[in-house]
Amino acid sequence: MQKIIKSIIVLLFIFVLLVFYNSLYRETNYSTDYLVGNKLAKINLKSFDDNKIYTSEDFKKSRYTLINFWASWCAPCRVEHPYLMQLSKEKNLRILGVNFKDKKINASKFLNELGNPYYYMAKDTKGKQSVNFGIFGIPESILINNDTIVLKKFIGPLNEQNLNDIKKIINSL
Amino acid sequence: MLSNTGNFLLFINIFLSSLIIYNSYKCLKTKNNIIFKNIYQISLMQSTLVLICFFTLIAAFVVSDFSLITVYQNSHSLKPLFYKISGTWGNHEGSLLLWVIILTIFSFLFLILNKNHSKNYRLYTLIIQNLLILGFLFFIILNSNPFSSINPIPKEGLGLNPILQDPALAIHPPLLYIGFVGSSIYFSAAMASMISNYSGRLFAQSIKSWVLISWTFQTLGILVGSIWAYYELGWGGFWFWDPVENASLLPWFAMTALLHSLLVLEKRNTLYFWTIILCLLTFILSVTGTFLVRSGILNSVHTFANDPSRGIYILIFLSLMIFASIYFLFSKYRPTNDYINSNSKETFVLINNWFMMFYLITVLLGTLYPIFTDAISNNKISVGPPFYNSVIIPVVIAFLFFMAIGPQAKWIRNKFSNLKSILLILSGAIFINFAIVYFFKSYSLISNLILISSLFLIISSIFDIFKNNRLGLPRIISHLSFGFLILFIGLSHNFSVEKDFNLKLGEVKKIDDYEFALLDLKLSQETNYRAVVGKLEVNNSNTMKRRTLYPEIRIYDNPQTLTYEASIQTNFLGDHYLTMSNIDRSEYYNIKFQHKPLMIWIWVSVILLSFGGFLSLFKNAKNN
Numbered sequence: 001m002q003k004i005i006k007s008i009i010v011l012l013f014i015f016v017l018l019v020f021y022n023s024l025y026r027e028t029n030y031s032t033d034y035l036v037g038n039k040l041a042k043i044n045l046k047s048f049d050d051n052k053i054y055t056s057e058d059f060k061k062s063r064y065t066l067i068n069f070w071a072s073w074c075a076p077c078r079v080e081h082p083y084l085m086q087l088s089k090e091k092n093l094r095i096l097g098v099n100f101k102d103k104k105i106n107a108s109k110f111l112n113e114l115g116n117p118y119y120y121m122a123k124d125t126k127g128k129q130s131v132n133f134g135i136f137g138i139p140e141s142i143l144i145n146n147d148t149i150v151l152k153k154f155i156g157p158l159n160e161q162n163l164n165d166i167k168k169i170i171n172s173l
Numbered sequence: 174m175l176s177n178t179g180n181f182l183l184f185i186n187i188f189l190s191s192l193i194i195y196n197s198y199k200c201l202k203t204k205n206n207i208i209f210k211n212i213y214q215i216s217l218m219q220s221t222l223v224l225i226c227f228f229t230l231i232a233a234f235v236v237s238d239f240s241l242i243t244v245y246q247n248s249h250s251l252k253p254l255f256y257k258i259s260g261t262w263g264n265h266e267g268s269l270l271l272w273v274i275i276l277t278i279f280s281f282l283f284l285i286l287n288k289n290h291s292k293n294y295r296l297y298t299l300i301i302q303n304l305l306i307l308g309f310l311f312f313i314i315l316n317s318n319p320f321s322s323i324n325p326i327p328k329e330g331l332g333l334n335p336i337l338q339d340p341a342l343a344i345h346p347p348l349l350y351i352g353f354v355g356s357s358i359y360f361s362a363a364m365a366s367m368i369s370n371y372s373g374r375l376f377a378q379s380i381k382s383w384v385l386i387s388w389t390f391q392t393l394g395i396l397v398g399s400i401w402a403y404y405e406l407g408w409g410g411f412w413f414w415d416p417v418e419n420a421s422l423l424p425w426f427a428m429t430a431l432l433h434s435l436l437v438l439e440k441r442n443t444l445y446f447w448t449i450i451l452c453l454l455t456f457i458l459s460v461t462g463t464f465l466v467r468s469g470i471l472n473s474v475h476t477f478a479n480d481p482s483r484g485i486y487i488l489i490f491l492s493l494m495i496f497a498s499i500y501f502l503f504s505k506y507r508p509t510n511d512y513i514n515s516n517s518k519e520t521f522v523l524i525n526n527w528f529m530m531f532y533l534i535t536v537l538l539g540t541l542y543p544i545f546t547d548a549i550s551n552n553k554i555s556v557g558p559p560f561y562n563s564v565i566i567p568v569v570i571a572f573l574f575f576m577a578i579g580p581q582a583k584w585i586r587n588k589f590s591n592l593k594s595i596l597l598i599l600s601g602a603i604f605i606n607f608a609i610v611y612f613f614k615s616y617s618l619i620s621n622l623i624l625i626s627s628l629f630l631i632i633s634s635i636f637d638i639f640k641n642n643r644l645g646l647p648r649i650i651s652h653l654s655f656g657f658l659i660l661f662i663g664l665s666h667n668f669s670v671e672k673d674f675n676l677k678l679g680e681v682k683k684i685d686d687y688e689f690a691l692l693d694l695k696l697s698q699e700t701n702y703r704a705v706v707g708k709l710e711v712n713n714s715n716t717m718k719r720r721t722l723y724p725e726i727r728i729y730d731n732p733q734t735l736t737y738e739a740s741i742q743t744n745f746l747g748d749h750y751l752t753m754s755n756i757d758r759s760e761y762y763n764i765k766f767q768h769k770p771l772m773i774w775i776w777v778s779v780i781l782l783s784f785g786g787f788l789s790l791f792k793n794a795k796n797n
Contacts, residue, residue, distance in 0.1 A: 006503055013499065016541075017492050022548045023470040024481040024488070 035133075040148040045129055048099055048107070048121035058120065060146045062094040064170045067142045068118070069135050071102040072110035077139045080157035081114045087163065088117035092170040096120040100130055100138050143169065175233045176241055179320030182226035186273070187310050189219040190303045197296045197303075206292045208284075212299070216281045223277045227261075227270050230319050234261045240326045243267060243319040249332035251701050259343030265467060265483070266319035268346055269309065275354040276306045283358050283383065290371070290379045297365030298358070305357055308493075312486050332729070338701075341401035345394060352391025353424045353459035358383050359431075360456035363449045364498070367505040372445050377438040380452065382793050384435060387455075388428045389786030395421050396779040403772075404739065411775070414561045416471040419540040420462030423533060427455040430529035433522045440584060441519060443511035446502075447526075453498040458533075460491050470544060514586050521579030528572045535564050566619060573626035573659060576652055577633035580645070598636065602628035609664075616667040623663045630656035647792055651785030658778035661771045665747075670768040675761040676709075688712040689764065692721075702729045704738075707753045711766065724753035724764075748772040 045054040059065045068084060070077040088095055097118035099107045102125070111118075124130050133142060141154040143166060151169055154162050193215050200209045230243075234257045239245040247264040248257055261267045280302040287295055313319070359380040366376045398421065403411040412418065431451035437444045465471050468484025513519045539556040546552045577598075581591055606624045610616070634653035637645065672684050681690040693708035705726040712719050725738040742749045747770035754763045 010499060013495050017488065017495070019545055019548045020464065020468075020470070020488055020491075021485075023544050024468055024484040 035142070035150045035153055038150055040133070040142075040144060040150060043148065045096075045098060045122035045124065048097075048104070048123045054096070054120060054122055056148045059094075059096075059144065059148055062119075063092045063146055064151075065094050065096055065144050065146075066166065067096045067098060067133065067144065069098045069100050069124075069130055069133070069138045069140045071100045071138055072106040073102065074100075074138050076157040077110075078114065080139055080159075081117070083158045083160075083163045084117035085115050087166060088119070090167065090170060093166070094119035096122060098130065099123045100135075101125065175229055175238050176320045176322040179226055179229045179233075179241075180314075180318070182222055182229065183310060183314055183318075183320070186219060186223055186226065186277075187307065187314070189215055189222065190307045190310065193219065193303045194300050194307075197300045201293060201296050208292055208296065212296075213285065216284055216299075220277050220281045223270075223274050227274055230267055230270060231258055231261045234258060237330060239328070239330050240322050240324070241319065242321045242323045245323055245327050245330050247332075248330040249701070250329060252332065252338075253700060255340070255343065256338045262346045262350075263337050263342070264319075266313070266317045266321075268350070269313050269317050270319055271347065271350050272354050273306060273309050273313065275350050276302065276309060276357055279355055279358040279383070280306065280361075283362070286382075287379050290375060291369065293369040294362075294365050294371035294376075294379070297368050298361045301361035301364045302358060305361065308490050312490070316483055316486050332701075339401055339405045341397050341404065345397045345401055348390050348397055349394030349421055352387045352389075352394050352428075353421070353456075353462065355383065355387035355390065356424060356428065356452075356455040356459055359387075359452045360494075360498075363452035364501055367449065367501045373442050374439055376445070377435050377448065378797065381435055381439065382790055382797075384428060384432055385786055385790040385793060388425070388432055389783045389790065391421070391425050391428060392779060392783040392786065395425060396776065396783070399779075400776060404741065414539070414556075414558045416540045416543075417462075417466050419536050420465050420471075422536055423462060423540075424455050424458045426529045426533040426536070427451055427458055430526045430533075431455060433525045433529075437519050437522050443509070443513065443519070444523075445509065446506055449502065451526075453502070457491070457494055457498065460487065460494060464488060464491055465540070471540075516582070516588075517586055518579070518582040518584045521575060521582050524575050525579065528568065528575070531568060532565060536561070566623065569659065570619075570622045570626045573630045573656065576655065577630040580637065580648060580652065581633075594636070595633075598632045599625075599629055601632050602626075613668065620663055620667050624660060627656045627660040627663065631660065647785045647789035649785075650788060651782050654778045654781035654785065658775060658782065661774040661778060665769055665771050665775065668770045672764075672766045674764055676764050677760045677762065686713055686715040687766070688714065689766065691762065691764075702727045704728070705755070707762065709740075709751060709753070709764070711749065711751070720749055722749065722751045724751050726753065726755055743773055745773065746770060 040056070043054060043056045043059070046052075047054065066087060084095060084097075087093060095118050097120070099121065102123070104123075107123075133140075139157050141158060141162075142150055143152045143154075144150055152165065158166075193212060196209055196212050196215065200212060230241075232238075233241050233244050234248050235254065237244065237248060237250040237257070239248075243264055243266045247267075248260045252260070262271045280299060283302070284295060284299055362376070362380050362383075366372055395418075398418065399411040402413065402418075431448065434444050434448045434451055438448045464484060464487040467487060468481065470484065513523070539560055542556055543554050546554050578595065602625045605628050606621055609624065610621070631653060634649050634656060637649045638653075670687075672687060672689075674682060674684065674689070676682055676689060676691045678691050678694055681688060683689075688711070690710045690712075691707060692710055695706045695708070697704045697706055705728075707724050707726075709722045709724065710719060711722060720742055722740040722742060724740040727736045727738055729736065737752050737754050739750055739752045741751075747768060750767040750769055752765045754765075
């Protein structure tokens, strides 16, 4: 009996230590690994201006779509805005802006001031739809192809490097 | 220059540790009961040099020597001197050096202060402690060297995270480290005790002071961390069941259980192996906590940058410690015939241990469960306050009752001759609780029970002061203050008021009994930040009291960060706590106001709790 108890104790410790070892190489922060390469589940976003609903069908028309989650109250969104304006000029890319937990009047003011890079504009007033995209905070952006497969996910404001990465992907054949 | 000095001292320390191990091993083979003089000398030199090594790092921080990566990454030339110094241990590399200091100094002090104990036991303790020191020194040199240099030398440092620039946080790590790194010495002593067959009372006497030191400092460290969270994080709470907070609480539970089981071992010479397990467990939990924090597998304000290589090293170290402990424990374990009467002080001490183990397992499960589900099923879950509150709080009620009755019991065989006074005290506690409900407001059943049980403990302890001799005073103070702690937490929780609203300059808002007015906003320029300081007037129509609070929004440049400083007015009856945050592109500010009764008494209770530990330490030192 004593031997069994001893073996159980040793096995328990080995198990705990193995789990610790395994956890070392896991992304604990914002795990985006599971999104990249996968098809976006079900897209169902309300338009910013009218009652239209955007679904996966809408994104088949363009080779690439960048889904950008933003809000007027989010300071880093201002920082990344010039990059979005540059990307809006790209031929193969359309940008979908998802206005996150924001007031319409503030969001419109923001775009009037800084320019509107968005081809489509959707809203997620309660922040519930964004959860389906694996969004934890904003700004975040997801690059998808016309099959709605996620090619890349960007957490935090886009920067010069991200801009080049996106350009490289959308201009490669 | 400082980099070379530091590295040189680290290598010298490796050499000295090895020398101590070698000499101790040689000394073990001699037949007389005397430890070589040179072992004392080398140990003293080791402690001195490790201190000089640490001062070298402090000097690098003070003179802003950015040729060291650690200084470059965690300091800035414009930072106030106080935070330059505290920045030394506010980062992973520097804090590891602090680890080694505590390991080394405790090793030296244990050697010189336990001269009346067996030679072999002391030497084995020294050898094991120095193996731990060596392990950490290699970790520092191979993976986390605070003296690593950078070339070309940067002109300016990156600065210390502003939320870490706080007086409470400057002393939080050293206090906590004395607590949980200090537990290393009774880990080593427990191993040495098993190897050298130095068991029983004498073993208990040799480690009692060290357990008291680590317990007292761990308590103070947790307190200071809570005060920091309360004042700095701006959330209005002081304990969030954050995994890293839990990591500091786990060894505390084990230490508290150990502190009590030592009493039985010292008095009755029983529970030896249980005491050994607790000694080993305390330090293993401390290293596990360090692993969780340093490897980055947990996310929290405390976690250092994510680096799996650090984690691997600590994990190997932890595995070696665990398996060495298990090996010695299993090979030395002999079933003993410890007869303990179910109605005796020993039983009550064991009950304390069961409660501590229950809390330990609960918090351990809550902390590790998300890591396990993520690793096994890829399922991310988080265990939050509702779990801990619903599991721990009801059990606290029974715990407090036992805590009040236990100390009255007699060793070996107890007779409940004091049943009458117990009932009298219980009636008093119930009466006071309902008086609070009658005069102020009612609260939930569980709150009633918490307040009654804490009052029961408080009144019992006060009675104890009058009838007990002075010998039991440290215990009475600790138990009394624990009762007060739970009482004040309970009252503060039940009577706190919270308001959350938006306000713009010049606006007045009335919510229930309170009227708030944002009178002014001023810009101020300090050495290392700029601040927007609000002037808010809070008027309580019930008490007719008018208060002015000055919350701040601070903008730090190095690194660029925005922090919200709560304005807190403290008095003996409670705190008025107010934070102000800006709403982007809006003239409104978000205001969070809280009235939290009796907050200061929560801090005072914990200080008193650790004072009991200090008093017990002095008493123990005097007796020896």
